[in-house]
Amino acid sequence: MISLLNVVGDVNSSTFAEQIYPKRQPVILRGVNIGQCVDKWRSVNYLTTQGGEMPVKIHVSATPQMDFINKNFSYNHQLFLKKCWTESYYLRALGDDPRKDKADIHQQFPLLADDIKFPNFFPQEKFFSSVFRIASKGTQLWTHYDVMDNLLIQIVGRKRVILYSPADVDKMYLNGDKSEVLDIDNPDPAKFPKFLEAHRHEGILEPGDILFIPALWFHNVIYKEYGVAVNVFWKHLGDSFYDQRDIYGNKDHVPFSRAQQILDRALKTLEELPEDYRRFYGHRLISRIERKVLLKDKPP
Structure with missing residues (x-):
């Protein structure tokens, strides 16, 4: 079964808190003011200049369908966007010290952070991280879940998003927090028969759209075009429910x-x-x- 994600416009902090957040369902928010990033970040030259000399770790793969379980990619360490790639690539920005610091665009890329405005949809004291992401056209990221609520802010390019409810956990063939089903559009029916029964929720993110992903919802993204996005994670539960050593927001409660x-x-x-x-x-x-x-x- 496939359902299209709801697209909702004219959302402010009150309507989000009262009408959207309590339902714990993913939804595309359209028309929210996220600042000047949608216009400015379309320029790769601007991103390179404003990105500064921050070292980054980029996933580089011969195939656009990246597999985090079997690691079909290599890591390339370099300064921010200093190379043009012929392979599929994916940047997930890390903290200053990747072993102990959480990603925060205001810390790692302060000049770029000036361009983006986060919606006031969650208490500031619940903020966990803000993750800057870039990927090449066609790149598909593995299906996984996060333990925190998440706003996926799409800034440049169009992105196809596919989500599955936590209620379908027994159909996802998990290895840790990741699904073993790599090709979600053509899963092997003999190897993954239950996956075919999972209820799929699907939509297309346009530049400026925001996808609300509640904690534990499985999600898979496919970059229809070269894309830039920022994820904002925050804690839905009390601090004691989260592993204090977790810097990525994906360690189980x-x-x-x-x-x-x-x-x-x-x-x-x-x-x-x-x-x-x-x-x-x-x-x-x-x-x-x-x-x-x-x-x-x-x-x-």
Whole structure:
């Protein structure tokens, strides 16, 4: 099943907070004032000049369909936009120290940051990061989810976006936070049969559009043209739910990480039993999780 993403205009902080945000559904916001970046950033020369001497790490691949699980790309370290690429490329700006600093366009690219205006859609104290991105025409990024809410601000070029609900998590064939289904338009039905049942939400981002991506929504993007964008991430939950060592916003929430460690120990303990017993008690654990977590025993 495929649904087109809703496109909503004339959105201000009140309408976003009252009518859009509580629904926890992705939506394209059109006509929001994001500053002069839409006009200025169309010039590669302007970006290069204003980008300064910030060193960046660029994903370079022989194929436009990038795969973060099997790493079908190499990393090229260079100064900002100092080379013209013949291969597919993707820049995801990092913090000053990629090991401990979060990306923030105001810190890494202050001259460019003057051109963009972030919508006042979330409390400033909940701000986590702002990530500057550039990619070549045709580049397709892997399907994944983030643990924080996200505004994808499309500035230059058109981008195709495909999203899947967290409710379809059992159909996504996850490896960590990433789907193993690389070709989402032509998935292998023998290898990924459940993926064909997932409900797809799809749309096209035009320059100046903003896509609201709620936390845990799977998303895949395809650059229809050379594109420039900025993601703004913020915390929807309290600080204690997030891993304090996370600088990318993609480490699972702390309670889940603890639960997964407990589950690993439980599975290790079950290995002490013969196979038939292990299978029997394994199904009992699955049934208990379904009743408690999925609320299947909740009265109508």
